[in-house]
Amino acid sequence: MASPLLARKGRHRQRYDHENYRLVAGCIPYKLKEGTGDLFDRLEVLMISTPNRNDFVFPKGGWENDETIYEAACREVLEEAGVKGIINTRSLGEWVFRSKSSEMNCSPTGACKGQVFALEVTEVLDSWAEQSSHTRRWVPVMNAYSLCRYDWMREALDSFLDLLSGQKITVTADVTAAAATNQDLTPPQEITSTDISTMCMIQLPTSTERAIALC
DSSP states (O other), rough: OOOTTTTOOSSSTOOOOOOOOEEEEEEEEEEEEEESOHHHHHEEEEEOOOOOOSSOOOEEEEEEOTSSSSHHHHHHHHHHHHHHEEEEEEEEEEEEEEEETTTTSOHHHHHHHHHHHHHEEEEOOOSSSTTTOOOOOEEEEHHHHBBBBSSHHHHHHHHHHHHHHSOOOOOSSSSOOOEEHHHHHOOOOOOOOOTTTTTEEOOOOOOHHHHEEEO
């Protein structure tokens, strides 16, 4: 794995699926503030800025062929936001990201396909690889909806709250994602991966959700 202070560059290891979508992985990093109160009052998520924009996004980036999707998600959150933590490998959903500004940015078909995961932050670094491009901001989870750049991010937040609360929660007003089939995965357990032990721990899922959205 690359040094935590050096971001990977280029796409020579980039994964594509059989439809030629560029595969990406990302995280919703979160923490619970100390004190009393319900989950939503204490829950904060970490969002990052991007150059020349006033809104915020969640860390995500390309999934490469020498890593698992969970390793890719942990690497991206480390490079872009400078945090480490425990990743829950129950997918919050799968979306197709279509670029409005440049159709060919993501792949020959003009789109990326990505999954997003919840990551409980356990360490915040003072410096990180892409610090010059991304500032980071802790946001109360209910305020994060108004800062999200794309609808798929608000849908991911809905799934994130479902996961943490153990019940179905819908905050997003306009759902643009079409639900697809669920698939059973390994029962939950927590393990430490030797390949990514410097970045995060992994918590395995019971199921994954899949959806398609435009951004």
